[in-house]
Amino acid sequence: MHGAPGAFAPSPVLPKVCPMRLLAALFLSTLAAPALARPVVETPWGVPDAAKKPVKAVQTTLSGLSEPRLKLEAQPGGPRVALTFDACSGKTDERIFSTLVSNRIPATIFATARWIRHNPETVAVLKANPDLFQVENHGAEHIPAVDRPGFVYGIATAGSPQAVAAEVTDGAAAITAAGFPAPKWFRGATARYSLSAEAEISRLGFRLAGYSLNGDDGASASAATAEHRISKAGDGAVILSHINQPTHSAGEGVVRGILALKARGTVFVRLSDATEVEGGTAGR
Numbered sequence: 023m024h025g026a027p028g029a030f031a032p033s034p035v036l037p038k039v040c041p042m043r044l045l046a047a048l049f050l051s052t053l054a055a056p057a058l059a060r061p062v063v064e065t066p067w068g069v070p071d072a073a074k075k076p077v078k079a080v081q082t083t084l085s086g087l088s089e090p091r092l093k094l095e096a097q098p099g100g101p102r103v104a105l106t107f108d109a110c111s112g113k114t115d116e117r118i119f120s121t122l123v124s125n126r127i128p129a130t131i132f133a134t135a136r137w138i139r140h141n142p143e144t145v146a147v148l149k150a151n152p153d154l155f156q157v158e159n160h161g162a163e164h165i166p167a168v169d170r171p172g173f174v175y176g177i178a179t180a181g182s183p184q185a186v187a188a189e190v191t192d193g194a195a196a197i198t199a200a201g202f203p204a205p206k207w208f209r210g211a212t213a214r215y216s217l218s219a220e221a222e223i224s225r226l227g228f229r230l231a232g233y234s235l236n237g238d239d240g241a242s243a244s245a246a247t248a249e250h251r252i253s254k255a256g257d258g259a260v261i262l263s264h265i266n267q268p269t270h271s272a273g274e275g276v277v278r279g280i281l282a283l284k285a286r287g288t289v290f291v292r293l294s295d296a297t298e299v300e301g302g303t304a305g306r
């Protein structure tokens with residue numbers, strides 16, 4: 023606690039308060055109310071996930087955020103697709119991962135520091151297959167790279183430029199510490215950004231990894247939906263799916279979709295192997 027000495031000493035007389043300051047204080051207290059709605063108990067390992075979940079009523083996603091689109095440049099020589107997988111936290115979806123390895127299908131994995139810490143066996147396989155896997159930066163703690171306070175899909179944002187920078191640079195540091203080449207791309211949690219955070223990420227030396235096709239709705243899609251979307255991917259698609267939800271049925275559909283693309287003769291490329299075009303808003 024910081025404060026002037028004696029700040030909490032009892033005062034016999036109530037201080038005179040300017041009415042405007044009182045109104046401002048009341049207004050600020052209503053803003054702070056949602057944060058006080060749930061007591062957060064910090065453990066030696068940090069704030070528990072359950073405690074981080076905000077109360078439903080205050081989870082409205084911030085407005086004015088961008089969701090950049092990324093697509094591969096058209097080239098002669100058959101359809102090309104970039105599979106990108108977010109490894110947010112939790113475990114490894116072995117259904118997807120073993121399909122990629124056994125079929126020698128290249129992919130770009132966006133990993134958080136948190137996921138790297140909890141998946142050493144997968145990390146070893148990723149490192150053993152540098153011809154297949156490019157590992158890029160999904161942040162340190164899976165905090166949306168938005169530099170003002172609020173929520174995106176119910177996840178609290180970084181909230182300040184400094185916190186955005188920490189999420190980006192600490193995520194990159196975890197990747198190099200694990201023995202991978204230094205990442206060049208960044209995709210933040212939720213793939214949404216404030217424009218000023220985008221500028222900060224660029225200043226830190228990272229390219230923003232958008233996407234053009236949402237494969238699995240954050241692993242919440244049904245297997246049939248994920249299969250349908252991915253199997254219909256057109257030439258140049260940058261597909262975003264998740265490789266960290268082994269218990270969700272979406273993963274089965276992701277596997278079937280990838281194998282359908284392979285059967286059609288699709289060439290799979292990593293972001294480092296492709297010339298890409300950016301601009302517009304991501305979609306399905």
Ligand SMILES: [Zn+2]
Nearest residue numbers: 108110211212
């Ligand atoms: Zn994620």
